[in-house]
Amino acid sequence: MKARLYIPRDAGALALGADEVAAVVAAQARLRNHDIEIVRNGSRGLYWLEPMVEVVTANGRIAYGPVQQEDVASLFDAGLLGGGSHRLRLGAPEEIAYLKRQTRLTFARCGVIDPLSLDDYRAHGGITGLECALAIKPQEIIAQVIESGLRGRGGAGFPTGLKWKTAAAAAGAPKYVCCNADEGDSGTFADRMLMEGDPFVIIEGMLIAGIAVGAAKGFIYSRSEYPHANATVAEALRLARAARLLGPNVMGSPHTFDIELRVGAGAYVCGEETAMLESIEGKRGVVRAKPPVPALSGLFGKPTVVNNVISLASVPVILDKGAAFYRDFGMGRSRGTMPIQLAGNIRYPGLFEYAFGISLGELVNDVGGGTATGRPVRAAQVGGPLGAYFPVSLFDTPFDYEAFAALDGLIGHGGVVVFDDTVDMARQARFAFQFCALESCGKCTPCRIGAVRGAETVEKIMRGERVAENLALTEDLCNTMKLGSLCALGGFAPFPVMSAIRHFPEDFDAGGRVAAE
Amino acid sequence: MSQTYEPWSAARAREIIASHLHQEGAALPMLHALQDTFGCVPRQALPLVAEALNISRAEAHGIVTFYHDFRDAPPGRHVLRLCRAEACQSMGADALAEAAQKKLGARFGETTSDGNLTIEPVYCLGLCACAPSAMLDGEPLGRASVEKIKKLLGVDA
Numbered sequence: 001m002k003a004r005l006y007i008p009r010d011a012g013a014l015a016l017g018a019d020e021v022a023a024v025v026a027a028q029a030r031l032r033n034h035d036i037e038i039v040r041n042g043s044r045g046l047y048w049l050e051p052m053v054e055v056v057t058a059n060g061r062i063a064y065g066p067v068q069q070e071d072v073a074s075l076f077d078a079g080l081l082g083g084g085s086h087r088l089r090l091g092a093p094e095e096i097a098y099l100k101r102q103t104r105l106t107f108a109r110c111g112v113i114d115p116l117s118l119d120d121y122r123a124h125g126g127i128t129g130l131e132c133a134l135a136i137k138p139q140e141i142i143a144q145v146i147e148s149g150l151r152g153r154g155g156a157g158f159p160t161g162l163k164w165k166t167a168a169a170a171a172g173a174p175k176y177v178c179c180n181a182d183e184g185d186s187g188t189f190a191d192r193m194l195m196e197g198d199p200f201v202i203i204e205g206m207l208i209a210g211i212a213v214g215a216a217k218g219f220i221y222s223r224s225e226y227p228h229a230n231a232t233v234a235e236a237l238r239l240a241r242a243a244r245l246l247g248p249n250v251m252g253s254p255h256t257f258d259i260e261l262r263v264g265a266g267a268y269v270c271g272e273e274t275a276m277l278e279s280i281e282g283k284r285g286v287v288r289a290k291p292p293v294p295a296l297s298g299l300f301g302k303p304t305v306v307n308n309v310i311s312l313a314s315v316p317v318i319l320d321k322g323a324a325f326y327r328d329f330g331m332g333r334s335r336g337t338m339p340i341q342l343a344g345n346i347r348y349p350g351l352f353e354y355a356f357g358i359s360l361g362e363l364v365n366d367v368g369g370g371t372a373t374g375r376p377v378r379a380a381q382v383g384g385p386l387g388a389y390f391p392v393s394l395f396d397t398p399f400d401y402e403a404f405a406a407l408d409g410l411i412g413h414g415g416v417v418v419f420d421d422t423v424d425m426a427r428q429a430r431f432a433f434q435f436c437a438l439e440s441c442g443k444c445t446p447c448r449i450g451a452v453r454g455a456e457t458v459e460k461i462m463r464g465e466r467v468a469e470n471l472a473l474t475e476d477l478c479n480t481m482k483l484g485s486l487c488a489l490g491g492f493a494p495f496p497v498m499s500a501i502r503h504f505p506e507d508f509d510a511g512g513r514v515a516a517e
Numbered sequence: 518m519s520q521t522y523e524p525w526s527a528a529r530a531r532e533i534i535a536s537h538l539h540q541e542g543a544a545l546p547m548l549h550a551l552q553d554t555f556g557c558v559p560r561q562a563l564p565l566v567a568e569a570l571n572i573s574r575a576e577a578h579g580i581v582t583f584y585h586d587f588r589d590a591p592p593g594r595h596v597l598r599l600c601r602a603e604a605c606q607s608m609g610a611d612a613l614a615e616a617a618q619k620k621l622g623a624r625f626g627e628t629t630s631d632g633n634l635t636i637e638p639v640y641c642l643g644l645c646a647c648a649p650s651a652m653l654d655g656e657p658l659g660r661a662s663v664e665k666i667k668k669l670l671g672v673d674a
Contacts, residue, residue: 015644015659047646184641186602192643224549224586225598225642227655265545265584268640282544282570284583300541343645344607350646372608381603385640417604417645431603435640441583 003029003036003081006054006061008111010043010196011228012189017068018051024072025053032076042197044111045351046098054093057083063093098348098367103329105337106314107190107353110197116235118243121200127245129316133208134253141212142168145315147323149335154180154271154308155383155412155488157334157401160315163305166295168213170303175215177206178280178299178306181222181229182264182271185384187343187415191309193351195222195229198313199236203259205312207250208319209305210257218259219299221276224266234261268385268439272487273306275441286441287487308413310339331357334400342368344381344417354399361395364418375420379504381428383412385435386492388499389419389428408495425504430458432496436489446481447490453477454497461508471501471508519594520654522556529554530562534569544570544580548587556591592635593628595670597621598652599661601638604645608660613649614638616663621670634670 007022008014022038029036043050052065053075062083064075071088078086090096093111104110113120121127133141146161167175179202183191194202206218222230237259240246248256262280264270270279274288277299298304314336318326327335334356340363342349347369364370364380371377379389388409390397397403404411419428436451454477461470478494485491501508523529533554537547547566551558558581567577581587599614618624621634628635644650647659653669 011642011657012644012646012659015647015650015657045646050647183643186641187604187645188641189643189645225639225652228657229643260540262542262545263549265549265586266639267584279545280542282542282580284579286583341645344604344648385603415604415645417607419607423607428603428606431606435602439640 001035003034004039004056005036006039006041006056008043008051009040009115009228009232010050010111010193011226012047012193013043013050013052014228016047016050016066020069021051021053021067021072024069028072028076034076034081036081039114041113042110042115043193043351044093044099045107045193046096046348047350048348049090049096052090052093053080055081055083059083060092063090063096064088065090098350098352101367102353103337103355104353105317105326105329106201106310106339107194107198107351108317109201110193113198115197115199115232116239118200118239118245121198125320126200126316127204129319130204130207130251132319133211134251134255138168138212138214141208141319144319144323145212148318148326149330149333150311150314150318150326151334151401152308153310153314153338153413155185155410157411160307160311163295163307164209164212166293167215167303167305170296172297172301172303174217175213175302176299176304177209177213177215177218178273178276178304179206179218179220179309179312180271180273180276180306181220181226181309182276183223183226183309183413184268184271185386185413185415187381187417188341188384188413189343190339190341190351190414192226192229194309194313195226196232199233200240201313201316202233202309203236203240203245205315206259207245207257208315209307209312211250211253211255213303213305215305216256216258218257219280220259220261221264221270221280222261223264230261230263237261267441268435269441269487269489272489275487276306277304284441286443287489289486310413329355331355331398331400332402334402338399338411338414340399340414340416342416342418345371345373345420346418347372356400357398359395360390360397360399360416361392363399363416364395368416368418371418371420373420375422377418378421378423379419379425381417381419381496382415383410384415385432386410386488386495387412387415388495389425389503390499391503394503408499410492410495425500425507426458426462429497429500429508430455430462432493432500433458436493440489444485444490446484447493450477450481450490451493454481454493458497467509474501520556520596521594522591523554525555525559525561527561527565530559530565534565538569545584548581548584552587557588560589592637593632595634595654596637597634597666598637598639598642599625600640600642600644600648600650602641604641605649608648610649613661613663617666620663621666
């Protein structure tokens with residue numbers, strides 16, 4: 001019988017040598033006359049164990065990792081294909097504590113299935129959400145999504161169902177569904193993992209959105225920095241068309257829906273929904289003023305649903321299992337699960353999907369195991385380059401939209417970047433301004449000019465020039481940016497800056513800096 | 518795997534532009550295709566793009582220059598993109614960037630004098646769980662170091 005092995009195609013696994021491992025596994029199997037099949041799956045998101053090789057045995061899947069090419073021969077010697085014991089043997093992957101503790105709803109199949117097999121997708125519960133959606137009226141689909149409490153996972157946290165309701169009721173045709181896959185926040189990779197590990201769930205979510213609002217065309221706006229994800233999505237779209245999941249008469253229904261993959265060109269601001277729409281239209285990614293909201297006047301001025309990858313990918317399970325099932329996870333107004341991404345200087349980096357409410361400290365220390373360098377944790381930046389830096393004293397903050405907002409922070413797209421005690425928070429504050437200056441679309445003066453002046457002012461503080469005055473100036477500038485910018489780039493860049501100043505004042509104190517140097 | 522590009526040809530550019538005209542908002546797919554072919558968006562292509570999209574040359578110039586990806590000259594035989602964002606910073610990306618520029622012989626945005634390597638900054642490759650990260654000729658590299666990069670480039674470490 002053919003032995004089946006899983007070796008991830010995920011870019012994170014490839015970055016750690018998965019292709020080389022797969023090549024050596026194939027060569028070793030040929031050498032030893034073993035008949036094997038290698039499935040290139042997504043990643044389960046346990047990156048310190050990548051490349052993780054799994055083998056299907058009589059007792060289920062057995063994982064080994066992290067596997068390097070030079071380990072492969074000894075793995076075969078140890079009876080890899082039968083799940084034999086070896087120093088890299090991890091046992092059943094779903095029993096690994098990091099994974100076992102999670103609630104995988106949106107990521108249920110990621111790392112498990114062959115991402116480009118529709119049969120595998122169906123066998124693991126795929127398409128049932130779409131079937132449920134086709135069996136009910138569009139307004140009932142929207143009611144389910146509203147009732148689930150699902151909020152935008154891109155960062156803003158706006159109720160997904162309300163966007164759909166607005167777009168469905170809006171006058172104008174054609175309507176569009178745009179999937180925002182422009183995952184530019186440092187410390188985030190959930191969209192990428194899903195595009196590479198379970199692309200059909202994104203297509204299914206977009207189909208359901210299209211049916212709900214009456215749209216026939218969708219765009220996935222991805223990034224040029226994600227070539228592997230884009231290749232997988234493009235192939236998934238081709239397969240979906242061939243299987244008549246996309247195109248006229250979706251699954252035999254009267255609905256028509258097709259999706260085009262559009263790749264950006266390295267502009268962070270295009271992750272902002274209106275800039276993204278401009279970019280899809282073929283223009284400079286300059287932010288639009290709202291209102292009108294895209295649900296009323298979006299792509300080419302037509303009613304448009306803009307949702308993040310994770311929001312759309314969470315829809316099929318809501319339709320399949322019911323709004324109440326999803327809503328029962330979480331806390332307060334943050335319902336369901338959040339795919340949290342633990343990144344940077346952390347011992348166990350990876351994807352951790354969990355109900356809202358878990359504390360930041362639990363995430364960083366219990367789940368993440370502290371820093372990778374073994375030094376004390378000093379700060380965690382949550383929510384990407386526009387998110388606040390949290391000191392350890394605030395690690396009891398629960399992962400929840402409102403709890404983070406109350407502390408002048410945001411959970412954003414769910415990225416947590418950990419820093420050890422060697423971090424210089426003044427440098428981080430300066431970087432926040434520099435990044436904003438680099439990526440500003442230029443529309444709003446406070447962002448376009450403020451970010452440049454802000455970086456210069458922090459520079460002066462770092463040199464010890466009139467520190468108190470320049471700190472006051474920085475705060476004043478931050479307020480201007482916050483109040484005077486149309487979008488989150490200029491509006492939220494003050495979060496990392498002010499949190500660094502407020503929670504780590506010692507790094508901005510000239511005397512302290514000079515003494516330390 | 519090094520990349521080779523075609524020399525400028527207006528006929529070839531017209532062909533590429535025409536093949537994308539059916540797309541809604543075709544500018545970005547068009548510009549990507551031009552850069553994939555010529556290694557950059559050649560200055561001579563802009564009037565052709567403008568004409569095809571029925572926009573002014575100034576508008577076409579505005580679109581090309583807005584996006585960090587589009588180059589005005591072809592890169593070296595290899596392109597190294599080093600991540601400069603926070604998750605990679607927390608794992609020493611600044612030091613890596615300094616060392617890489619020094620030891621590989623080009624600053625950010627420059628090509629080595631022998632035309633072998635262009636180094637570009639990038640802000641997040643989504644490889645934040647194996648930082649610091651890089652991308653060499655489109656292939657991802659995790660826990661990157663100058664030694665690893667040199668090995669992949671086939672130059673003596």
